[in-house]
Amino acid sequence: MPLVAPLVTRSSTSLADARQRAIHLYRRWQKNVPQIMVDYHLCMPQSVVRSKIREYFEKNRYVSDLRAIDVLLTKGQMEFDETLNVWKQYSHVLRYFDSNEADAQPTKFLDKFIEGRA
DSSP states (O other), X not given: OOOOOOOOOOOOSSHHHHHHHHHHHHHHHHXXXXXXHHHHTOOSOHHHHHHHXXXXXXHTXXXXXXXXXXXXXXXXXXXXXXXXXXXXXXXHHHHHHHTTTSOOOOOXXXXXXXXXXX
């Protein structure tokens, strides 16, 4: 039985290398937006999907620790593979678009009382 080498996560050698990897991943996401929309039957403009992808990349723009960047790139690549291979359900994809648009729920008693929920 042949021995199989363990799969090792690729590490960035410098911030410039990490930046190139992030740009490459970002471009792969953007190039595959039309296919993702067809696979998941998304009823929204491509610009909305593209802006949501950009938002997720911009959220981590100022991370400067190489190990943290490598983890984010690995997670981003895994999300990309799961999305492109249609290993996610429709509701999982829509969760990305509903997370920020949800109204803030009041947490204090008086706020709930004013809304009539307390």
